[in-house]
Amino acid sequence: MKSVAIIGGGITGLTAAFNLQQRGVPVTLYEGSGRIGGVIRTVHEDDYLAECGPNTILETSPLIGQLIRDVDLESRQLYTDPAAEKRFLVRNKKLIELPVSPLAFFGSRLFSWRAKASLLAEPFRKRSAGDLEESLADFVRRRLGGEFLDYAVNPFVAGVYAGDPEHLSVNHAFTKLYELEQRYGSLIGGQIFGARERKRRGAISKQNAKKISFDKGLQVLTDRLGEKLGEQVQLNHCVKRITGDSEGWRVDFENAGITSSSIHSSVLLALPAFRLADLELHCQNKRVDMSLLGEIDYPPVTSVVLGFKQQDISHPLDGFGVLIPEVEGFNSLGSIFSSSLFPGRCPVGHLTFTSYIGGTRSPELALKEKDEIVRLVTEDLRVLVGLSGKPTYTHCFCWPRAIPQYNVGYGKFKMLMEKTENRAAGVFIGGHCRDGISLGDSIISGYNAAGRIENYIKST
Structure with missing residues (x-):
């Protein structure tokens, strides 16, 4: 059996490669740089531990715990100190604790009484048309008011996306908010009824998910995945061109100034959008153009x-x-x-x-x-x-290019990725530019990609 080519050694590519390996599917992971891990990078200096990228993984899916168990890291896993659950926001240059209960909210100095009254009126506001795409800012102003936008949503978006709610799409960046309004007509009502549904499904909301790291930082996880994959990881192998023909998928790569190629049964592209935009992909003697993805803001x-x-x-x-x-x-x-x-x-x-x-x-x-x-x-x-x-x-x-911005109009980029998979059967796309920007999203993306690839191999 020809191996599956995994292009990109971030957490999505590593998870997919390891999961395919567990399923008995041979893999080869190509990473253009000299290290794996992508945005996960931990530095140890002078008894300090510095996380250069994300600091924690939110355990929003059982698959995340499953991955940690499968790579034998349970004994090194850490959860955040329960005493560190408070979140602070700034108002008038002072730290104010983010209220997490109705009683705390109405007693908080974070919002004015006008804003609190506006929240009480939220369930009675009309929902938007289902086919309307809005910026997150317009959505929040309409449902909650400008003060919530300035003092809750704006800082939250800066912390998660490093983005601007005036540009981010509520439909794509905050899909659950959009779905709450469409399904329940209200964010407050949706939170109440949605919590009941999650409890029935055994699902975990991001607000209640446990936050994970490891004794020596997050890089412990990506390093262990690299150890498990062993020689299947090819560092400093920069993929230049992928071509589909009767033999399968030929991957052309450059290593130490020498260009080589290898044939694979299928390919997972676990790359940032700006790398996808530059990649040459050919199928049936025609180029599959992904250059539009270069317009995604990072x-x-x-x-x-x-x-x-x-x-x-x-x-x-x-x-x-x-x-x-x-x-x-x-x-x-x-x-x-x-x-x-x-x-x-x-x-x-x-x-x-x-x-x-x-x-x-x-x-x-x-x-x-x-x-x-x-x-x-x-x-x-x-x-x-x-x-x-x-x-x-x-x-x-x-x-220099940190986080993809799921801005208004992002649907055209997702549609292009979907069309690419349809046109080039056997090529799959995963990772943060398609499936969500958090580390948890990327791990789940890797699992889902591995499942889709295995199904494809079985069907051909």
């Missing part, structure tokens, strides 16, 4: 990990972190209280933050020199958490 984001002496911070850091509304005028998008989440993130007597800067809000800030970025983030922390000292540790990592 704003730059820099992660900034800073360590400080515990005595230099007045805030107890008794939560997950803080998200910052754009109207508050800070430099950062938000900060995670990293040392409050998991043990072993910094030396004794110190604390660490992972902050993010740039995104659609201020892309130019992500591209500044390291010293300037550290200065900007430190200024924010002085105001927000009562910081008085200088950093004892700094680490910055810039992602």
Whole structure:
């Protein structure tokens, strides 16, 4: 049996390759760089642990726990400290705890009484036409009002997408919100009835999902997947062209300046959209053009990990972190209280933050020199958490093209990926530009792709 070619060594490609291996399907994973893991990158320096990309995996599906068990990492798995469940938002330059119950909401200083009254009226507002595509901002203004947009949705979107609710599509980026309105006519009613349905299905909402890491950081998972795959992982193999013919799918790749090729039964493209746009794909002597995917916006984001002496911070850091509304005028998008989440993130007597800067809000800030970025983030922390000292540790990592923006009109990109699979039978597309941007989404995407590929092989 010819092996399946997996193009891309991020978490989607690794998950798919490992799952196919478990099913007895031979695989070859091609990764263009010298490392696997994609956006998962953990750095260990001077007793500090710095996550350059995401900090946690949300356990929204049993498949995530299944993957951890299958690669024998249960003993190294960590859940966030229960004491770190609080989330903070900023209003009037001060941290305010995000309310998580009706009683806490109505007693919170985060929203005005006008905004609270507006929320009570939400169930009585008319739903939109089902075929209408709206920006998230327009959707929230219509259903909840401008204050919720500014002080809840805007910072949330900055923390998840590094994006702008004025551009993100509620239909594609926040599909569940759109479906709640369409099905129940109300977000509040949908949350109540949706929770009952999830309980019957055994599903877990993202709000209630456990947050996972490992004793030495998230890269433990991708490193272990690489170990399990062994020689099936081909690093520094940059795929240039894929051609379908009577023998199968020929993959042309370059390694150490030498171009070679290999024949495979099928192909999974687990690449970012800008890589898909440049890839030459040919089927039946015709090129399958994916250049449109190059229009998907990927704003730059820099992660900034800073360590400080515990005595230099007045805030107890008794939560997950803080998200910052754009109207508050800070430099950062938000900060995670990293040392409050998991043990072993910094030396004794110190604390660490992972902050993010740039995104659609201020892309130019992500591209500044390291010293300037550290200065900007430190200024924010002085105001927000009562910081008085200088950093004892700094680490910055810039992602020039960080997160795909599921903006209004994103449907045309998903349609193109679907048409590509239909035109080039045996080629599959997975990953964050198609199936959701979170690590959990990418793991599920890898599992689903493996299942589709196995079904294809059995049918041919």
